[in-house]
Amino acid sequence: MSGKILIVDSVSTNRIVLRVKMLAAKYDVEAVATCAEAMVRIASAPPDLVLINLTDPTDDGHDFCRTLRGDPATCHIAIISVGATDTSTARFGALDAGADDVLPRPISDTLLLARVRSLMRRRNLSRELQMRDGTNRNFGLEETRAPRIAPARITLLSDCTNAAKSMQAQLQAGLNQRIRVTNSDCALIDDDSVGKTDLFVIDGSTAQLSAGQLFRLVADLRARESTRLSAQLILLPRKHTETAAMLLDLGADDLILGDVTADELTLRVRSLLRHKFNQDRLRETLRDGFNAAMTDPLTGLYNRRYAETHLRHIAEKAHATGCQYGLMMIDIDHFKRINDGFGHAAGDRVLCGLADRLRQNFRPEDLVARIGGEEFLIAMPRTTLEEVKAAAQRLRRLVNIRPFPIGDGKSDLHVTISVGVAIDSQNPDEMTSLGDLFQRADAALYVAKANGRDAISVSQTAA
Secondary structure, three states: OOOEEEEEOOOHHHHHHHHHHHHHOOOEEEEEOOHHHHHHHHHHOOOOEEEEOOOOOOOOHHHHHHHHHHOOOOOOOEEEEEOOOOOHHHHHHHHHHOOOEEEOOOOOHHHHHHHHHHHHHHHHHHHHHHHHHHHHHHOOOOOOOOOOOOOOOEEEEOOOHHHHHHHHHHHHHHHOOOOEEEOHHHHOOOOHHHHOOOEEEEEOOOOOOOHHHHHHHHHHHHHOOOOOOOEEEEEEOOOOHHHHHHHHHHOOOEEEEOOOOHHHHHHHHHHHHHHHHHHHHHHHHHHHHHHHHHEOOOOOOEOHHHHHHHHHHHHHHHHHHOOOEEEEEEEEOOHHHHHHHHOHHHHHHHHHHHHHHHHHOOOOOOEEEEOOOOEEEEEEEOOOHHHHHHHHHHHHHHHHHOOEOOOOOOOOEOOOEEEEEEEOOOOHHHOOOHHHHHHHHHHHHHHHHHOOOOOEEEOOOOO
């Protein structure tokens, strides 16, 4: 099944009709007559989406929606109000209670299913981000990012000057912030102000933009790297349900069919921005968590955990393509003397200085990692033994030629390194396992240090 839907409607005929439609679309569907029954079902097995009739005078569906929105355990459940009276007051009441959309009767099957698909996509994305965020928390990577408090960046796209001025004034008054206005031609120009937009309000309610132009505009905005995460709210004429359904499937986040009051427009914009900022916060938290889990906090290089995983990918690709890959194990000579003689702060400066030289002198595809106290690893895909040896010699000279500043008014410190080199077999049928190669590079490093340090040693198997 592609999602779980709960129908809440006191009219049995309505429940049956909606249930048949949702089952035909391959959703897992339950139907109940009252909000009390719905709360029992939700407590045992939360749905992804609720279809609720808010016109029942004997049941307070609006309070039910507010309850779902106010509970952290259920606030992410999507809600569509079905069968509401098609008035601005009824729509605003449903949206203000927490509904994501309002579809009055007669309900367009095409639009209903498109709206369900759209909200299911959003629900699935939220669930995935929350799951990853939960994993970060299990690893002790608690969220430290504060909620965003800066004004939203809103761009109104309209090809009708008079309509744009009126809508801009409404939004600026309702949101108490500046609204940028541009036309559809300028929307796809690579421009910082467009690329940094949080929400596009796209006016398709006038005759200036055809359905085809709207389709291309929505799809292009969703496909471009700079605008793919921007929310989209589309305004359309009342009868354009087929166009509305297609726009939702192309990536629009919300739609308004027909006339809209300033209050409803502001409410929908606030709702979309709240959701967008929450998704941004989760993404940023995940990115911060990944960096914390996979990088060394002192040098900013990848850590051992990441290096071991990425090395496996390098080895698998080398074996699949018949190319060689090489490893260097690097150790700072007499590093304990640096810490003991000049202090740990000086030792940290040396580690960071060496990390910078490693970053600046290897290819983007090479893996550079700190795998221990003063030990570093470099993996070089598609590299011969002679190339690895030459790179190691170049690195040793780069460390030797320029002393490392250690601060506190002390003289720069001369530092040397020892390097162990290993490469997989030149015969594709005898390629070395990752574990063996790692051990060989480590053994070569030991030989370099035993032979007086400030030296390079190559694994005898590779040589």
